[in-house]
Amino acid sequence: ALVFGAVPATADDIADFYKGKTIVMVVGTPAGGGYDIYARLLARHMGRFIPGNPAIVIHNRPGAGSVIAANYVYEVAPQDGTTILAPTRTAAFAQLLGQDGTRYIATKFNWLGSLNNEVGVMAVVKTAQVRTVEEARKIQVIFGSASPGGDGDIYPALMNNTLDTKFKIVRGYAGSAGVDLAIMRGEVQGQSDSYSAMAKHFPDWQQKINVLVQLSLTKHPDLPDVPLIFDYLKPEFLKPGVTVEQAEEMWRIMLVQKAMGRPFALGPDVPPARVKALREAFHAVLRDPEFIADAEKTQNEINAVDGDELQQMLQTVASASKQDIDRLNDAISYKDDAGTPVSRGAA
Helix, strand or coil: CHHHHHHHHHHHHHHHHHCCCEEEEEECCCCCCHHHHHHHHHHHHHHHHCCCCCEEEEEECCCHHHHHHHHHHHHCCCCCCCEEEECCHHHHHHHHCCCCCCCCCHHHCEEEEECECCCEEEEEECCCCCCCHHHHCCCCEEEECCCCCCHHHHHHHHHHHHHCCCEEEECCCCHHHHHHHHHHHCCCCEEEEEHHHHHHHCCCHHHHEEEEEEECCCCCCCCCCCCEHHHHCCCCCCCCCCCHHHHHHHHHHHHHHHHHCCEEEECCCCCHHHHHHHHHHHHHHHCCHHHHHHHHHCCCCCECEEHHHHHHHHHHHHCCCHHHHHHHHHHCCCECCCCCECCCCCC
16 A cells, blocks of 8 residues: 555655746747747746646856856756756757866756757858858858857858868857847858758748758758758768768767757756656647647747657767767867867857
């Protein structure tokens, strides 16, 4: 009787704990960008599926590609299940790749899951002279970026350093939404973005944007005629000194990051029973008709990834050899025309 009574008692304990409480969802990007929009979508619905029905509020804590937010949730925020981290997918990689300033271990977060497995795109305005990757290897294109370590920075740099493209990166914008505004003002000509975010920010993107390449293992169904990055990992396209095997290894590691999409996590020391309850709530949201209708209304693509899958993805990257990681770190470092790494905060 004691054994059979333990399960409902545990459920009651979870409900008692969360009743009347507020969960803070810490978003590692500014308000208005893609990650923030996905976080607010989840926050509007998830509380209904957590025992005790706590309220969920958003707290934006941007900076350093979500490293500031991840540091906070890992070492400062309460480890009791009242704080959820909504970082960029690059934040976990920042620690795995040895970025300065990371004070967390990515594989020790309790990953709840991701709302979308993203397909990345290299998007350039039609007024630019570049329409293909081949042309981008000859003509400079100015890309906007928030900061080193983010999608807008690492993928143009990785293309430059593997395919010899001529992307110039200008940093300092307030997330992808800030880069979108810069594109509309004519300050920059493009950015590395997710297809879902690009299609949402530019509903008529076919009239305004050229998608040079898809950064994904498989094509998005809306982009059947746009080549994958792997279509270019051939000797005739690679930068001198880079082999096909090296380029494929680097891109496969980095595209694990794209598959992480729009991730959510709890701190490393949250009690297992509360981790389990929040994971179950996350899964329940995905099946909820109100959530699905809200996602469709707000044009948020949902292609969820389970928390255990995220954990395995990160373990795969963490097991890469030091030689592979060192090579990758060099390849995602933006360099000027002379091949000199550009320091943090420089254009």
